[in-house]
Amino acid sequence: MQDIKIKSVGFDEPAVQLLVAENLQDLSERYGGTGDDTPISAADFTPPNGAFLVAALGDELIASAGWRRHGDDAELKRMFTTKAARGRGVARRMLAAIEESAAAAGCKRVILETGDQQPEAVALYESAGYHRIPDFGYYAGHDSVLSYAKAL
Known part of the structure; x- marks a missing residue:
């Protein structure tokens, strides 16, 4: 089996957008609607404002995650692993x-919003040392939102 490689990419690259669309479809299946309506632009993930990473197995993109500045914090966005690649530790590496x-x-820290219909994400974040914080951002106040942070 080929090695999984993690690399920085442009958020607006067509292959990246296909992976993001798969992520949004997964969220839509869990929560309904369009999945995640948080306003995001490619500039959010362009240094020094942030970064967008993908994991590739050969030519196939199997995971993504990005961060964008939120004051002194990095806000994690679009963390996703394809169904076929789950259970291999890819998300933890991302x-x-x-x-x-x-x-x-x-x-200074990473902050994130996830939801109560993503138990595997919650388990990953908690096992990686993230702790609950007051809700923030686009989904603050929504019943299903769970917000986390970890000091860097």
Whole structure:
């Protein structure tokens, strides 16, 4: 089996947008609607404002995650692993790569919003040292939102 490689990419690249669309479809199946209506632009993930990473197995993109500045924090967005790639530790590697990227850019912590219909995400974040914080951002006040942070 080929090695999984994590690399920085442009958020607006066509292959990346196909993976993001798969992510949004997964969220839509869990929550209904369009999945995630948070306003996002490619500029959010362009250094020094942030970064967008993908995991590739050969030519196939199997996971994504990005961070964008939120004050002194890095806000994690679009964390996703394809169904076929789940259970291989890819998400944990992506999370570590995001933390490393954000720390190198001077961010003090990573913050994120996830939801109560994503138990595997909640388990990953909690096992990686994230703790609950007051809700923030686009989904603050929504019943199903769960917000987390981890100091870098």
